[in-house]
Amino acid sequence: MISRVVKSHIYDMSIWGEQDVSSGKAAKDENFPVGSLLISRRLRPHVQAYYDFARVVDDIADSETLSAEEKIKRLDGMEAVLCENVPAPDRPDVLSARYLRNSFLETGISFDTATDLLIAFRQDAKKKRYNTLDELMYYCRYSANPVGHFLLDLHQEKPDTRPASDALCTSLQILNHLQDCKTDLIKLDRCYIPLDMMHAQGVQVNDLLAEQTSHGLRNVFDRLLDHVDALNREAMYLPRLTVNRRLRLEAAVIVYLAYSLTKRLRMGDPLATKVKLTKFDVIASALKAFRHFM
Known part of the structure; x- marks a missing residue:
């Protein structure tokens, strides 16, 4: 207490x-909004x-x-x-x-x-810097995973859904960090990219301020995305384990969107432009997800 x-x-x-410090953002401004029409x-x-x-x-x-x-x-x-x-x-x-x-x-x-x-x-x-992936994962445990726990508990889902939910929420958080890595450093002097990964490739935090991603930094991003790929694979179990049909469909859509954003970050340069999902990604993910609705 x-x-x-x-x-x-x-x-x-x-x-x-x-005054308050609210940003004025709404659910529609997020990559993976909660409270969509799929929720009861x-x-x-x-x-x-x-x-x-x-x-x-x-x-x-x-x-x-x-x-x-x-x-x-x-x-x-x-x-x-x-x-x-x-x-x-x-x-x-x-x-x-x-x-x-x-x-x-x-x-x-x-x-x-x-x-x-x-x-x-x-x-x-x-905290402005993260030395290792383990430190980043610990942060995601509190910054992202509770959102999944809330939605699962609200729908009275069983505890066996939590590991896949945690994988999905952590994946989304890391993807968001990669999308905003330059902006976070400029506005908040905050870097979530693990320093040991950067040092292994001979790059520094200030390299995130460049106009485009260097070869070494690209290797760092790809290594993080390899980890996200593994999380996404584990997250695929979530729709299969979720009993509530509406939540199952919501989870499936978000998992496929996570896959789509991961691919876009593989191909795109978050230092040069805002890498984000497209309308096609959303439609394609929704169509793929409907097979989990039955």
Whole structure:
């Protein structure tokens, strides 16, 4: 539970600042949006509540104006509102924690699916570099995998779906890091590409600022994508294990989209341009996924 020290910070409303730091992004702006039409209408409000909270705390961690200390205070504040229902400003960013609290109390889903995200985002506030793939995987355990746990628990799926879900969520997170590797360094001085992989190829972090990817850095990207390929193969078990038909189809679509984005990052240069999915990728993935709907 939240400590008395943290609570004393929350009651001091000045920690919230005068404005929220929300980015204004919506689910449609993401590579792999949650809460699509494939999710049951009855469950969509809970998915939206989770997404709104995750969006807010992610924006806090990625703020270009808040200091590391201010970010952590705000993240602690969001946790206190979520877990303890402490007083806080009636503002959309803060209210997202209150709405998610109500959702969790209604559905019985573990608060860990949200507080685990906060572990990753507190780390984002302070940690700028990742030395090894193991460090990156540990980060993904908290920054990405809880999203899958939430959706599986919301649909009352069995625990045997979690390993494949974790593989998929981690794959998506690493793909996102590769897409945004240059932007993350420019805006936040943050690099998720493992340093040992870079040093093995004779490249440095600042090489991510180049106009195009060097041969050595291309080797680093490809090695990371080899790891993503393995995760994607494990993720293919998720649609087969998922009982709920709507969630099964959603999972299948996202797995095929992960494969598509992996291929595009193999062929494209994330330093030269934004490598992203196309409408054709989305349509093709949806068509492939329908075989899992039966």
